Amino acid sequence: MIHCRVVTPEGLAKEMDTTILNVVSTVGQLGILSRHVPLVTPLAISRMITEESDGRKEYAVAGGLLYFENDLATILTDAIESKEEIDLRRAEEAKQRAEARLDDPNMDMRRAEVALKKAINRISVKNELK
Secondary structure, eight states, rough: EEEEEEETOOOOOOOESSSSSEEEEETTEEEEEOOOOOEEEEEEEEEEEEEETTTEEEEEEEEEEEEEETTTEEEEOOOOOHHHHTTTHHHHHHHHHHHHHOOTTOOOOHHHHHHHHHHHHHHHHHHOOO
């Protein structure tokens, strides 16, 4: 079993035990099982999937950093939301705002692109069929 702690700038956001931690690093997908070798990797804005005692859980992760050692995974991220917590209307509004920012030549394009990726990721996690 892997103990996973997710920390955001506001503090401990989530804590769970899982048999597998599926994440997307900046170099590709990772499936981490108990007794995996120690690992530090940056995470992409992506979906995270766990197998917890009450079943499969899906989360939208806003990128970040994963530390794994001795069956303890610590994820540092700006934001994480479970599929159930995502407000689809809010995510779609955020996507529209980000797209509008991309059309403004005076905006910080990198920041607008990141906001768009986060919104699209949240929408994707929420809309995924079981």
